[in-house]
Amino acid sequence: MVTIKDISERCGVSRATVSKALNGHTDIGADTIAQIRRVAKEMGYLPNATARTLKLGRSHNIGVLFVDKTGCGLRHEYFSSILDSLKVEAERRGYDITFISKDIGEFSMDYYEHTKYRNCDGVAIATVDFSNPAVLKLIASEIPTVSLDFVYDNRTSVLSDNIGGISALVHYIYDMGHRRIAFIHGEDTSVTQKRLISFHKTCASLGLHVPEYYFKPALYHDPKLSGLATRELLALSDRPTCILYPDDFSFIGGMNELERHGVSIPDDMSVAGYDGILLSQVLRPRLTTYRQDAETMGCEAAAKLVELIEQPKTALPQQIMVSGQLLKGDTVKNINE
Amino acid sequence: MVTIKDISERCGVSRATVSKALNGHTDIGADTIAQIRRVAKEMGYLPNATARTLKLGRSHNIGVLFVDKTGCGLRHEYFSSILDSLKVEAERRGYDITFISKDIGEFSMDYYEHTKYRNCDGVAIATVDFSNPAVLKLIASEIPTVSLDFVYDNRTSVLSDNIGGISALVHYIYDMGHRRIAFIHGEDTSVTQKRLISFHKTCASLGLHVPEYYFKPALYHDPKLSGLATRELLALSDRPTCILYPDDFSFIGGMNELERHGVSIPDDMSVAGYDGILLSQVLRPRLTTYRQDAETMGCEAAAKLVELIEQPKTALPQQIMVSGQLLKGDTVKNINE
DNA sequence: CAAACTGGCTTAAACGATTTCGTAGCTTGA
DNA sequence: TCAAGCTACGAAATCGTTTAAGCCAGTTTG
Incomplete structure (x- = not known):
């Protein structure tokens, strides 16, 4: 590998000079x-992020914490969208993304330790399970963090407008x-609450x-589970005229159940989902x-995290509310007349 | 931060001794x-991966390359499943995951350069676009790589059994x-071919x-697009009795189109998808x-990559074929009698 | 009994980069 | 003419860790 030392020898200057020139x-x-720049290019010089990190104490690397209670993990489009846009924005600002996990290999570490171990400059936390003590330890630490859909002690977070979303739908x-x-x-989470x-x-x-x-718990x-809940609602003597589902994907269960009972959407029953994933907009x-x-959320999270990292003094902790958008599909019937 | 030096002073031994003891x-x-182990624990010592990487030339960090021509990126369940399982297996073996991208910040690098820059020990490559010269440069380099669904010059790769899959369906x-x-x-990729x-x-x-x-190009x-192709097929005088779709998600477009024409599945038209994503199994x-x-693919990719990294002499390049499974749903009608 | 070995530790260099503090040599101004 | 200031560069320390080589005392071996 070509190092600064190689360039310095070739140019007859000191390593310090090369570093400064570059x-x-x-x-x-x-x-x-x-001359130094030319020679560096000629020799195919690449800076070594590791050496730089060691010296400067800054890695230009952002940790991402996805804890997954449910087992669907990154497969959930909401999370993968956030991750995707977070990655793009972080990279635009000169940061790479590393996943933070527990228990790397035989050595067991918690999230905080892992972050220190890898010298991540900050961590974006997107998880359902904010009651996990290891997650809380990380958020409460001196490491810059941005949490998604969760506020801890007035720290910086990016929030989806759950209040506004449900309000708009209703x-x-x-x-x-x-x-x-x-x-x-x-299930019972701060978002659900x-x-x-x-x-x-x-x-x-x-x-x-x-x-x-009219309130049915599902996941x-x-x-x-949403299908089962739907069945229970259909059995009621005073059936609702409209059902709200936990999310678009769960709605599929309800959809099947309604069809099985010969209940047509939206003529016999109106329905609404939550999330606005791709699927919801291609269904008929x-x-x-x-x-x-989710795109804006990921992007904002990356932006705020970088701000916290680069201006730790001036960056105020804040909760950023990202509002969504009501998608008026064709599953809620107008029964006014 | 507690370092080896701190421990050595506390224990009255040299730094070398501490390092060796640990x-x-x-x-x-x-x-x-x-004594050293005890004091290390007491003081809350954590090794510094950066320093270790610099000294040893091994980062215990795996790069992941996801290039995304289509714009849906990680949102595609196939990719996010691979990533998820790859991550789990890599972590189990003591490796972290970092995304490899081009153009980090203002400095412009290709994938190979980025990998060197971050000292990744190896890279898993999952992308649709293997014609990209930057991708090829990385695969052809001295860096251990495992490519998914693509073979380059007999190098190690993990392949989905596309031949067997289509054959089984047909x-x-x-x-x-x-x-x-x-x-x-x-679209025209090696997988499609x-x-x-x-x-x-x-x-x-x-x-x-x-x-x-009977062959219709879509994406x-x-x-x-699959919806449009479906419409064209429906207009034929010798309509097919069964349609194969590019993937489960695209099928939704066909599903809508069929419904619009009053063509019922599977009574009037049989259909089949590809991928077996969650959605496909909750539809009715x-x-x-x-x-x-995809889970096995990600897992195998991580396993093989670690093998290439840790036993570069003995690990033979190989193509691992991961076979899938025919999911007999209810969308292909038996028209034998 | 000298030579060789061994266990247990230290010294010092190395990984690749950055940065503080100099300093040599030149210009400038009064 | 000389102090002051400036320009362009270098020496050396530093980040945290690892490891080859060396050293010393005590033990074994021929």
């Missing part, structure tokens, strides 16, 4: 700089004339009384849903 | 080792009595003549498809 310091003569459904709206919701609160509040503000049995990304009828702007 | 060298007294469809099978295929060849061969071996207009992961009727075993 890094644009001003105390080197113009001719010398030109308002739209209400405007279409629906008064009996059921909500099949995901926000959605439930928003659902309650919105309904209350619209003067809607929602009976307890995210699990069509089977097109699913009414709330699109979470 | 790394299990045998020329240190048992008492000394015990045989199954033939056995169900179909003689007019159309094939909507993806293999599938087309397999389709031709299998049909020939079954004595099936397939007219040219992977693009329901719209359940999609008949060929499941690519």
Whole structure:
């Protein structure tokens, strides 16, 4: 490998001079700089990130923490979209991405230790499970972090507008004339809590009384459970006219169940999803849903994290709310007249 | 940060002794080792991967290259599954994962340069676009690589059994009595070529003549184009009785088109997908498809790559074929009687 | 009993880069 | 003419870790 030393010998200058020339310091003569740059290119010199990291204590490397309770991990389009855009933005700003995990090889480390071990400058945390103590240890540490969809002690985070999303959906459904709206919701997480609160509040503000049995617990990304919940709702004497699903993918379970019972969407039953994944927009009828702007979230997360890293003094911790978009598909029927 | 130096001072031994004690060298007294290990734990010592990498020339870090022509990137479940399992297996073997990209920050590098820059011990390459010269430069280099779904000059690769997959599908469809099978295929890649060849061969071996207009070009992961192709096939005077789609997701476009024309699946038209993503198995009727075993592929890729890295002498380059599984759903009708 | 060996530790160099502090030589100004 | 200032560069320390080589005392061997 070509190193700075090789260049310095070839050019008859010291290693210090080469380093300065390549890094644009001003105390080197113009001719010398030109010569060094030329020789460096000729010899195929590449800087060594490892050596630089060791000396400077900065790796230009961002850790990404995806903890996966559910088993679907990166397969969830919401997460993979965030990761994809986070990666693009980080790279644009000169940072690489490394996954942070526990237990690398035989050596067992927690997330915080792993981050230090790899000298990551900061970590983006996207996980369902923020109750994990190892995750909390990392967030609470001195390492710059940005958490997605979770706020810890006023630290920087990027949040999807769950309140606004559910509110927009419910308002739209209400405007279409629906008064009996059921909500099949995901497992108990802070996100789910926000959605439930928003659902309650919105309904209350619209003067809607929602009976307890219109709330059905299910899981995210699990069509089977949503299917079961759907069946229970169909069995009610006062069937809802519209069902909200935990997410677009879970809705598939409901869709199948409705079809099995000969209940047509949206004529006999209106439905809405959440997420706005690709799938939702290619189904027919097109699913009414709330699109979470995962691209913007990933991008913002990378941007804020880099800011925290590069201006630790001036970068204020903040919660960035990324609003999504109501996608009016064709699965909520207008029953006004 | 606690370093080896701190421990050495506390224990009254040299840094070399500490390093050896922690790394299990045998020329240190048992008492000394015990004491050093204890003090290290007490002080919260963590090894520094960067320093180690610099000294040893080994980073225990694997690069992952995902190039994305299509724009859907990691969002494609096939890729994200591979990545997920690759990550798990690499970590199990003591390696971290870093994404390799071009153009990090203002400095422009190709993939090979980036890999050297970050001192990655090896790279797993998963991309659609193997014609990219920068990708080829990396594969052809001295850096250990494992490519997915692509063979370069007999180097190690992990391959999905595209030949066997299409063959299995066609045989199954033939056995169900179909003689007019159309094939909507993806864009021109080596994978597509293999599938087309397999389709031709299998049909020939079954004595099936397939007219040219039963082959429709479309794109992977693009329901719209598959929808259009479906429409064209429906307009034919000698309609096929079964349509093969580029992949499960694209099939959605066909599904919609068929429904629009009042063509019911599978009574009026049989269909099959490819990939076996989650979606395919929650749709009703359940999609008949060929499941690519992305988990095994990612796992094998990581395993082989680590082998190439750790035993460069003895690890023979090889092509590992990962076979998938025919998922007999309910979308291919038995029309034998 | 000298030579050879051994266990247990240290010394010092090395990995590749950056940066602080000099300093030699030149120009400038009064 | 000389102090001051500037330009262009170098010496050396440093980041944290590893390892070849050396050393010393004590033990074994011929």
